[in-house]
Amino acid sequence: QSVLTQPPSVSGAPGQRVTISCTGSSSNIGADYDVHWYQQLPGTAPKLLIYGNINRPSGVPDRFSGSKSGTSASLAITGLQAEDAADYYCQSYDSSLSGSKVFGTGTKVTVL
Amino acid sequence: EVQLVESGGGLVQPGGSLRLSCAASGFTLSSYWMTWVRQAPGKGLEWVANINQDGSEKHYVDSVKGRFTISRDNAKNSLHLQMNSLRAEDTAVYYCARDRLNIVFRSWFDPWGQGTLVTVSS
Numbered sequence: 012q013s014v015l016t017q018p019p020s021v022s023g024a025p026g027q028r029v030t031i032s033c034t035g036s037s038s039n040i041g042a043d044y045d046v047h048w049y050q051q052l053p054g055t056a057p058k059l060l061i062y063g064n065i066n067r068p069s070g071v072p073d074r075f076s077g078s079k080s081g082t083s084a085s086l087a088i089t090g091l092q093a094e095d096a097a098d099y100y101c102q103s104y105d106s107s108l109s110g111s112k113v114f115g116t117g118t119k120v121t122v123l
Numbered sequence: 124e125v126q127l128v129e130s131g132g133g134l135v136q137p138g139g140s141l142r143l144s145c146a147a148s149g150f151t152l153s154s155y156w157m158t159w160v161r162q163a164p165g166k167g168l169e170w171v172a173n174i175n176q177d178g179s180e181k182h183y184v185d186s187v188k189g190r191f192t193i194s195r196d197n198a199k200n201s202l203h204l205q206m207n208s209l210r211a212e213d214t215a216v217y218y219c220a221r222d223r224l225n226i227v228f229r230s231w232f233d234p235w236g237q238g239t240l241v242t243v244s245s
Binding site for chain 1: 158160167168169170173182184185218223227228229230231232233234235236237238
């Protein structure tokens, strides 16, 4: 079971701003482990979107931004576009689980 | 181009075995931790196992411990997942991914392969 909790879905009109939360605990995000985000378009493999809490890989639009505070992290998408419709997952490390990387429960973004 | 390509998936009966492979190209496999992640149909991502650069350190999610074995052949640029005693709940798309940092607890996965489907059913 996932130890990082995300809202099942968020939606917004084109051009709007949406945020996705990723809530953890003192053994993962709260322990200062980095949070990373992945985008999974329908029928494709996940793709890295944000690494090290706030960093965008080359090629990722600056409409995507990440933040982290306490036991939570957030992904923001500003200027929402139709091609942003996808599933989004956060990922971190959990010290209570041997060698474990952990994923969030996933959030489906719908562009209205 | 950095690329990962999985193979070996298919239909297997409960209790059976399957060996997945992941062919790496465009980078030196021996320099990176490698990981398997799975995704059951319609479900989220689940970290399965990882292995360090020389294969001396391995970690598994509790649900596969004692049944799955991760291994690598750096000379052949390949990663493997031997899956034994398969159960219906192991049905998933299995992705291999490169750990981007050697500091495992800070690392992320990039790139990912396209995935290979494993179906456990009688």
